[in-house]
Amino acid sequence: IISSLTLKQKRHAGIPDPANRLCEQDIAQLLAEVARDNQLLVHAHFNCMICSKGQALQQAVNFVESSLFSLGIIPSRNAYNQLELFRASLPANASALKKYDLALLSAKAAACLFFKERQPGSEDSRFLIRFTDRRGIPISIDPADLPMSSGRISNRSKFVLGGSGSGKSFFMNSLVEQYLLYNMDVVIVDTGHSYSGLCAYYKGRYLTYSEQEPITMNPFAFKASEYNIEKRDFLKTLIFLLLKGVNGEVSAVEDSIISSVISSFYALHFSGGEAKTELNFDAFYFYSIQRIREICAQDHVGFDVDAYRFVLRKFCLGEEFGLLLNLATDSSLLEEKLIVFEIDAIREHKVLFPIVTLIIMDVFLQKMRLRDHQRKALILEEAWKAIASELMASYLVYMYKTVRKFYGEAIVVTQELEDIISSPTVKNSIIANSDTICLLDQGKFRDDYTKVAALLSLNETEQKKIFTINSLDNKSARSRFKEVYIKRGSTGEVYGVEVSLRQYMTFSTEKPEKRALESYLKHHGNYQDALDAFIYDLEGSDLSLTEFINQVNTHS
Incomplete structure (x- = not known):
């Protein structure tokens, strides 16, 4: 084979035109690989059969061709021997292939397309979170118990990164709602009113910090x-x-x-x-x-x-922050299923912000010990930045260790790329103790992703998956959805977070949508009744959601 290739190379070299020069270079490159790496030369054949409804067939063919072309593979469409190729593609029929159907290439190149791939399916577990695959078909995965038992991860904690508008709050609301359906205890430290609708729908406790009613706790009192x-x-x-x-x-x-x-x-x-x-x-x-x-x-x-x-x-009592550490925590909080601490009012306060965040975390640890039979989750939105310092590093490690011991998980959520790159505490205390990474649309970060990839241990294959988030042509005939990449251990997949209109309105952080729903809440008093009335009026109006919201806000 090598002798015939050498002879063919000389023939191409004897006719000096651009096409022959390209052929000569390709043969020279192949021979160099064989000599340098001791590569085996093989005859191989690959074909792709695409099955689709007539109107979508050309779109599917174009997608496959462009994907192969991006890998440097130029496919050819065979029309003269389709039946012959179909028969040869059936198991044990490869011997029916003719010489003209085979290509000579190195074993390494031939094997590059032999990878195990299948459409993702639901996992076999009792703790499943609903998503969809890339086509919109419902599937469920276990983000905690199954990968823990298989050794894929060693803790249940998560780190979530997504830029503004990427669907971060949408994903987190969906995750928290499903946690609540499993009777989990959830404590959230928020700085942007992202969970107000969910908390109202499930009748949780929503505590907002203000000077008139500060969040008070007494961490010094215990048995x-x-x-x-x-x-x-x-x-x-x-x-x-x-x-x-x-x-x-x-x-x-x-x-x-x-x-x-x-x-x-x-x-x-x-x-x-x-x-x-x-x-x-x-x-x-x-x-x-x-x-x-x-x-x-x-x-x-x-x-x-x-x-x-x-x-x-x-x-001290009577001084500027005297109530903060002297008044006891409301004991009923320890029995609540869902508690949201909204501390947006003090996010710029250099004194109060870290202190309040720290004592809320301690309340969560108390709750864990008291209700050790319950699954628990502590979610820190941008509030984690208040305690991401060397002074707090040892406490963060202790917190993660305690959470793991008491059947819980800590979820840190951020949208600032620079925060995770520049802070050694994030790497050593947070990411090192979060075996599950959830990434929303990373398009805004693409130009400076090398450091993030190194920090999150993302290889080139995983990065390619990440940059397909929300970029596929898979939106027809689907309700509102965003995609998220979930990495458990060393590998991850992209899933869809697809919700109903009722869930969308509950999760929404858009001000016009929240304002429209609040106007219904004023009339009905109860969040669920207000949401039912809103959807009933919307469906009877023959207006789009945007048009209906504008109408409600105009007349409210």
């Missing part, structure tokens, strides 16, 4: 049986967050002193020495000032007690 090293480390992290801010640096001396103060405070209280004192921030604050001075005098170490006293004083 002796609940006190352990992890609880002490959480309180230490909280104290340093109050003292130094989210990006502060803590010395070894400061760390040791505050750890010692916390230990002695609770040892004294639980032994009965301070039995009548209520456990709250104020009690710890006044005790700690005295105890820090004693430790500094006894061990001859330095600690700026005056700065500590001055900075933390604003969290």
